[in-house]
Amino acid sequence: MGFVEFLSYDFAQRALAAGVLVALITAALGLFLVLKRMALIGDSLSHVALSGVALGLITNLSPVFVAMPVVMASSLAVYKISQSAKVYADSALGIVSAAGLSSGLIIAALAGGFNVDLLSFLFGSILAVSGAELALALVLAVLIFGFIYLFYNELTALVFDEDFAQTAGVKVRRLNIALVLISAAAVVIALKVAGIMLVSAMIILPPCAALQLAENFKRALFLSCALSVAGVVLGVYAAFLLNLPSGAVIILIDLLILALCAGVKKYAFKKRILTKAD
């Protein structure tokens, strides 16, 4: 089936729309998180999402809408624990991750093991995105990009140097809390696209690829979003054609893009050295 024909299907349109929105959200937010060395927050919160989703399935409520508050509360726990001076931020992520994964597995076991629904959340099922989920993704995208636009320079200062940001009157605490809450929302909304197993890759890979090439922050932000969208569009289509889990295909393509960007950088660097040597 050609891409144009694929596009004529309702489910495909919805999948791509949701995919593109999620790609934009995770790529933009991910750039800040990667530079702040908080990249693994996606990993940690997605494990918490497992318990949220399992709870949703067991209570017959919408897993995404149950996972949302659970993951948001846990993101605040991540923040709180990492503020304790005797725990590094990455350990805080590990602690919350452990809590999420263990309780998720227990809830799943109580519900009678892993059923098809739970598996679809583990690996992503972008072709099954509902209208409500799409609407939620749209609202979140607007909120997150609005947030980045309004606080662009403050976020820049925060990521660059937190102590300085505070002395410059940036509300560091509030901004950090906003960042973890937004990360929570992004992880939950990305579940259907990438799946619990691979959500964090969407937060890490496109920003890392962009940072290989971009020579300023705005360009890195733009490039991160563009590469992420490319990965999702190609990935969704390829997953459909090959009948593979969408999340895994998207991430594989993101990995290829990252490798390509790193290669381009190396090549450009070599060329620069050579032309300088001439």
Next chain:
Amino acid sequence: MRVIEVKNLSYAYFGASALEDVSFKIKPGAFTGVLGPNGGGKTTLVKLILGLLKPQSGQIKLFTDGWAQIGYMQQRAAAAGLMPLSAFEVARLGLLSTKKTPKIFNRQDDDATLQAMQNTGCAEFKGKLFYELSGGQQQRVLLARALINKPRLLILDEPSTALDSTSREVFFELLSKLNKQGVTILLITHDIGEVGKYVDSFLILDKRLVFHGGKQAFCASPEVTKYFGPYTQHIMDHLHHGGANGVC
């Protein structure tokens, strides 16, 4: 009249005391050199003054009109990491404190940034990525960032460690000029000989306040002699040869 008033200030990290019962006042226009051994609590004091740490007992009063009036330069160019910001963009962040959300920079801000970068001798690499600059170049950019909003109080934590000797000279001349224009300066340093020429008072911290006073008093003080022990003479020589107006 004072700019900073510290009263019975104590601070401990997890029970390990870093500052004990420190009290002093800084007058407007003073250029104070803060000395003391590694771990003496200098950086801790600065962080307390800036509000990055909360006093556990005692109090700190600042007589400036809010953040826009304080310029701060850290001991370590904090984890700049891979953040792709140009030297210019980093310096311009110094203007954040003068803005209300949404904090957006305009042409005037850019001009002010360039001016500050020229003053600290880093305008020629304004377009370069900050993380690709050398340590000393980064320090100049951070100094530009600290000076850009024309602070009335400047707090510098070992600002000259990464500077070569020529830039160091230029750097201290610049501070001296600012000081003459009325900027109060708190300069943490280990290089007592170097600053002797420029500062007008000393503050020695070793958990407790060992000494605070002018250069004359510094040279005559038994505490200083006791504190620096066999090095006292060396230091006094330095101050003398450093051209400290023959105070010692």
